[in-house]
Amino acid sequence: xxxxxxxxxxxxxxxxxxxxxxxxxxxxxxxxxxxxxxxxxxxxxxxxxxxxxxxxxxxxxxxxxxxxxxxxxxxxxxxxxxxxxxxxxxxxxxxxxxxxxxxxxxxxxxxxxxxxxxxxxxxxxxxxxxxxxxxxxxxxxxxxxxxxxxxxxxxxxxxxxxxxxxxxxxxxxxxxxxxxxxxxxxxxxxxxxxxxxxxxxxxxxxxxxxxxxxxxxxxxxxxxxxxxxxxxxxxxxxxxxxxxxxxxxxxxxxxxxxxxxxxxxxxxxxxxxxxxxxxxxxxxxxxxxxxxxxxxxxxxxxxxxxxxxxxxxxxxxxxxxxxxxxxxxxxxxxxxxxxxxxxxxxxxxxxxxxxxxxxxxxxxxxxxxxxxxxxxxx
Amino acid sequence: xxxxxxxxxxxxxxxxxxxxxxxxxxxxxxxxxxxxxxxxxxxxxxxxxxxxxxxxxxxxxxxxxxxxxxxxxxxxxxxxxxxxxxxxxxxxxxxxxxxxxxxxxxxxxxxxxxxxxxxxxxxxxxxxxxxxxxxxxxxxxxxxxxxxxxxxxxxxxxxxxxxxxxxxxxxxxxxxxxxxxxxxxxxxxxxxxxxxxxxxxxxxxxxxxxxxxxxxxxxxxxxxxxxxxxxxxxxxxxxxxxxxxxxxxxxxxxxxxxxxxxxxxxxxxxxxxxxxxxxxxxxxxxxxxxxxxxxxxxxxxxxxxxxxxxxxxxxxxxxxxxxxxxxxxxxxxxxxxxxxxxxxxxxxxxxxxxxxxxxxxxxxxxxxxxxxxxxxxxxxxxxxxxxxxxxxxxxxxxxxxxxxxxxxxxxxxxxxxxxxxxxxxxxxxxxxxxxxxxxxxxxxxxxxxxxxxxxxxxxxxxxxxxxxxxxxxxxxxxxxxxxxxxxxxxxxxxxxxxxxxxxx
Numbered sequence: 001x002x003x004x005x006x007x008x009x010x011x012x013x014x015x016x017x018x019x020x021x022x023x024x025x026x027x028x029x030x031x032x033x034x035x036x037x038x039x040x041x042x043x044x045x046x047x048x049x050x051x052x053x054x055x056x057x058x059x060x061x062x063x064x065x066x067x068x069x070x071x072x073x074x075x076x077x078x079x080x081x082x083x084x085x086x087x088x089x090x091x092x093x094x095x096x097x098x099x100x101x102x103x104x105x106x107x108x109x110x111x112x113x114x115x116x117x118x119x120x121x122x123x124x125x126x127x128x129x130x131x132x133x134x135x136x137x138x139x140x141x142x143x144x145x146x147x148x149x150x151x152x153x154x155x156x157x158x159x160x161x162x163x164x165x166x167x168x169x170x171x172x173x174x175x176x177x178x179x180x181x182x183x184x185x186x187x188x189x190x191x192x193x194x195x196x197x198x199x200x201x202x203x204x205x206x207x208x209x210x211x212x213x214x215x216x217x218x219x220x221x222x223x224x225x226x227x228x229x230x231x232x233x234x235x236x237x238x239x240x241x242x243x244x245x246x247x248x249x250x251x252x253x254x255x256x257x258x259x260x261x262x263x264x265x266x267x268x269x270x271x272x273x274x275x276x277x278x279x280x281x282x283x284x285x286x287x288x289x290x291x292x293x294x295x296x297x298x299x300x301x302x303x304x305x306x307x308x309x310x311x312x313x314x315x316x317x318x319x320x321x322x323x324x325x326x327x328x329x330x331x332x333x334x335x336x337x338x339x340x341x342x343x344x345x346x347x348x349x350x351x352x353x354x355x356x357x358x359x360x361x362x363x364x365x366x367x368x369x370x371x372x373x374x375x376x377x378x
Numbered sequence: 379x380x381x382x383x384x385x386x387x388x389x390x391x392x393x394x395x396x397x398x399x400x401x402x403x404x405x406x407x408x409x410x411x412x413x414x415x416x417x418x419x420x421x422x423x424x425x426x427x428x429x430x431x432x433x434x435x436x437x438x439x440x441x442x443x444x445x446x447x448x449x450x451x452x453x454x455x456x457x458x459x460x461x462x463x464x465x466x467x468x469x470x471x472x473x474x475x476x477x478x479x480x481x482x483x484x485x486x487x488x489x490x491x492x493x494x495x496x497x498x499x500x501x502x503x504x505x506x507x508x509x510x511x512x513x514x515x516x517x518x519x520x521x522x523x524x525x526x527x528x529x530x531x532x533x534x535x536x537x538x539x540x541x542x543x544x545x546x547x548x549x550x551x552x553x554x555x556x557x558x559x560x561x562x563x564x565x566x567x568x569x570x571x572x573x574x575x576x577x578x579x580x581x582x583x584x585x586x587x588x589x590x591x592x593x594x595x596x597x598x599x600x601x602x603x604x605x606x607x608x609x610x611x612x613x614x615x616x617x618x619x620x621x622x623x624x625x626x627x628x629x630x631x632x633x634x635x636x637x638x639x640x641x642x643x644x645x646x647x648x649x650x651x652x653x654x655x656x657x658x659x660x661x662x663x664x665x666x667x668x669x670x671x672x673x674x675x676x677x678x679x680x681x682x683x684x685x686x687x688x689x690x691x692x693x694x695x696x697x698x699x700x701x702x703x704x705x706x707x708x709x710x711x712x713x714x715x716x717x718x719x720x721x722x723x724x725x726x727x728x729x730x731x732x733x734x735x736x737x738x739x740x741x742x743x744x745x746x747x748x749x750x751x752x753x754x755x756x757x758x759x760x761x762x763x764x765x766x767x768x769x770x771x772x773x774x775x776x777x778x779x780x781x782x783x784x785x786x787x788x789x790x791x792x793x794x795x796x797x798x799x800x801x802x803x804x805x806x807x808x809x810x811x812x813x814x815x816x817x818x819x820x821x822x823x824x825x826x827x828x829x830x831x832x833x834x835x836x837x838x839x840x841x842x843x844x845x846x847x848x849x850x851x852x853x854x855x856x857x858x859x860x861x862x863x864x865x866x867x868x869x870x871x872x873x874x875x876x877x878x879x880x881x882x
Binding site for chain 2: 297
């Protein structure tokens with residue numbers, strides 16, 4: 001593997017803080033960062049005019065003492081981490097928050113934030129849990145309500161043309177990430193899963209236009225890079241929120257390569273370009289959001305989620321699946337009974353890992369991955 | 379040495395025997411007769427004891443007659459938990475301690491009404507399996523019944539069986555955990571899934587589920603549907619439901635459910651039948667509101683199971699059933715009788731409490747114990763505290779709208795959706811309405827929504843000077859928090875916060 005490039009060093013640095021220096025730079029120029037925590041929030045809508053989206057993260061989280069008092073220690077460490085950071089003033093640059101009641105934890109995070117900090121702009125996007133013509137209309141209305149609220153609060157241009165422009169910008173960005181992701185289909189990819197996840201996370205945590213030059217630089221580097229040859233297995237990671245690339249680094253330390261990311265902050269199918277057609281931008285975004293987000297909160301989506309995993313396994317030549325989920329996550333926890341069963345029935349090796357938001361128990365993780373690879377006969 | 383061992387073993391056995399006999403005496407007809415202070419109370423107890431057993435024997439006799447001995451045994455192998463229901467009179471005994479007069483009668487009435495409707499349900503399951511609809515517990519059963527279907531609530535046994543035997547759910551919980559579920563998922567969900575894995579749950583011709591009340595329950599239906607391999611319809615309640623737009627969406631969803639059921643089951647919508655059911659439900663609610671009005675009086679004329687268990691069983695599973703209406707009519711009469719004679723349900727009523735979150739199925743007699751220990755009276759609970767209008771039965775559309783409001787604004791659904799005020803303000807409203815002295819939270823450890831609101835609730839109660847007991851426990855699993863531990867939490871609260879003297 002090539003030594004760490006300049007771009008990768010920048011990415012690592014940018015991921016150290018929940019509000020990196022690119023966010024600071026954008027704020028200094030009068031732009032408005034909006035924090036969000038769920039993939040059901042369409043990034044394109046938060047890219048209109050002066051707005052830009054920042055995925056809420058809690059990098060370097062150590063303890064959650066204050067958050068435990070409010071959210072209890074029986075909610076997931078991601079939401080507790082976010083509340084702890086909010087209470088510590090680590091999100092002071094954010095001008096607004098958008099949440100989705102994707103689960104009880106997220107709903108209560110919103111409630112506690114509202115109770116403890118009363119942010120000027122704190123919005124809940126009521127995303128339906130199934131897709132049909134009625135719920136599509138509902139979702140489009142929800143997006144329009146949010147856009148109106150943003151326009152009134154921040155005085156930003158949320159007109160159709162502004163939203164279309166944002167969607168095009170979003171597509172341009174997504175296409176670049178996709179083109180890098182495509183390289184992972186090769187028998188000997190030039191990029192590790194850790195590096196790719198770093199790119200994805202910085203792109204979610206930074207203003208897209210400011211991070212793009214770094215990503216393009218890195219893409220050029222990749223063209224001249226030596227490919228990875230010495231690995232025993234190609235793995236896919238499936239699951240919910242996964243923000244820390246170190247988690248993947250520990251997995252890859254066991255002579256394997258993570259070639260596909262089917263989790264909340266992954267690209268399959270999260271980074272999909274928006275199909276632009278002649279209709280309301282809200283309807284377009286509603287349809288797109290339902291298509292590109294695969295979460296067990298969607299009641300009728302199991303078959304599509306399962307099929308996506310199966311198709312990805314074939315496309316990316318995956319040997320085994322690592323199913324990761326945050327402790328106390330009922331959505332992935334209960335769904336895993338069906339998903340693991342279905343994958344094993346299809347003859348696919350699966351390793352199920354329950355974890356905390358921050359990386360912990362590295363030794364145990366290494367041992368389990370090593371045993372998993374060995375169990376596959378690799 | 380040998381003699382010493384033999385004698386210590388003998389002593390231990392004798393102690394076991396003594397405690398077994400003691401337990402039997404405490405929880406039997408004989409035990410109650412020895413404890414009761416008035417012959418009239420013994421007569422009340424004996425009446426319900428006989429009525430419940432008569433219902434059970436009638437069911438068994440009919441089953442033997444219709445299915446024959448082999449079929450009878452086959453049904454018991456399929457549904458072994460039916461044997462647990464034979465403990466119904468033990469439940470009566472546990473809940474009757476220290477009670478007398480109208481209050482004792484209300485306890486007997488509620489348990490007997492459960493026995494009657496449970497037998498009705500079992501007969502539907504066994505004799506008419508083709509008309510069986512599998513439903514999640516928060517989908518309105520009125521619709522299925524109006525379509526001529528028999529509705530089986532997947533989660534219902536998770537409540538009933540631990541009432542009768544505190545650890546009845548644990549074998550099912552273990553089964554689901556062995557299948558790979560996250561151990562911190564709700565035991566109510568794990569119980570339902572475990573019963574399905576073990577093949578102890580009836581299988582219907584279709585399933586109707588929803589996204590209510592929580593993620594674990596919702597997600598479990600992916601598994602249930604795959605296990606049963608029958609068509610499923612999922613109702614989707616919006617998170618922000620207090621507006622016309624949300625109600626309209628939900629009504630459309632209910633229409634979709636009817637179309638689905640007409641396609642996949644022998645059921646056909648009969649709007650007149652739905653009207654009858656809704657009218658009867660309204661009548662039940664009218665009677666319940668009358669009961670609530672009387673419950674506001676201090677001391678309360680009735681308490682505990684007369685309020686919470688009657689609602690939990692009859693409104694969620696058998697809304698509008700004649701048995702439920704008769705029960706409520708009698709409860710109202712009993713409450714009025716006590717009110718007129720100024721007889722408190724709980725002798726020495728000293729504290730009035732509300733229980734928020736579902737009651738303790740694995741320790742159902744806890745309120746009987748604290749009644750006698752501290753004069754603490756359970757007046758209301760969150761599952762009972764509905765606040766919605768009567769169903770307008772004038773057109774199919776208005777009926778569906780009424781049902782939609784009942785579901786969306788019903789307990790648990792409104793408490794885990796929308797802003798936290800839906801959960802907390804309701805407690806304060808209830809506290810004032812019923813002139814209460816304290817709030818008990820059934821702190822089910824796996825309920826992430828309740829856990830996530832615990833900090834705000836504590837602070838808000840402190841600000842309002844409301845004594846708050848968050849009783850940590852697991853809904854169905856006493857291995858997580860034992861009954862002794864739960865009682866200890868109550869004792870600490872009553873002694874240290876309420877400074878309450880013990881009455882016994």
